[in-house]
Amino acid sequence: MNETRDILTLAVEIGDAMLQNGGEIYRVEDTVMKIMAAYQLEDYDVYVLSNGIFASANEGKEDACSMIRHVPLGSVNLLKISKLNQLARDICDKKCTISEAWVRMDAIIHHKKDPLWIRVLCTGIGSGGFAILFGANFLDGSIAFGIGLLLQLLMLWFEKHHVGRFANLLICSMFVTALSLFPMCMGLPVSQDKIVIGCIMPLVPGIAFTTSIRDFYNSDYLSGVIHLLDALLTALFISVGVGLTIYIFQSLGGAMS
Structure with a gap:
């Protein structure tokens, strides 16, 4: 249960960050689903709006988990989008563990703005x-x-x-x-x-x-x-x-x- 929740939370957090920084709806939705698939979650479903994310995984199992996230409209930051996309690719290529992904995502989100x-x-x-x-x-x-x-x-x-x-x-x-x-x-x-x-x-x-x-x-x-x-x-x-x-x-x- 905890592992399912951690993976789902990680996927939604990455989608949240992409959406806040100007990511397209279909790309955010696709990214969240591919991250869950990369960590072997099953029966997942993701629905993304411009200001919200609805996601669930392992439906019908004991460790089923769902999440709703409100995402306020934000400004566009293509640098963060690029880094988040690269993080998602590394996750899908099995180059990044869950703990490493959390560290990298936190660094991207808190990346300092230009002077x-x-x-x-x-x-x-x-x-x-x-x-x-x-x-x-x-x-x-x-x-x-x-x-x-x-x-x-x-x-x-x-x-x-x-x-x-x-x-x-x-x-x-x-x-x-x-x-x-x-x-x-x-x-x-x-x-x-x-x-x-x-x-x-x-x-x-x-x-x-x-x-x-x-x-x-x-x-x-x-x-x-x-x-x-x-x-x-x-x-x-x-x-x-x-x-x-x-x-x-x-x-x-x-x-x-």
């Missing part, structure tokens, strides 16, 4: 790059780069103080829109719309929307709806933040170029 300065710099580069990609000039891109740096600093502060996700999106979109208005008010020849577009790209739910389409394609309709609703709500709060800031600016007598 803060790298996250800030990459957000700035991404904001400036997207602005130029959408037709901005070098000046617009430079301003978007600076705003992107400040945006990531604000997001890190919100993360530290556990600010709600949708409040985070609303305030961040208002923040970047307000900052994009300053160069225009100073008379600089900038394209304010392209600066805003570049700066909100780090907030846009592109992966969530793509994941929902993939879920629909794989007939995971419930998970597809969850991801799609998450993407639409994210886009809604971003657009409300941008539109509200521009509305307030124009109400105070400001003119858009």
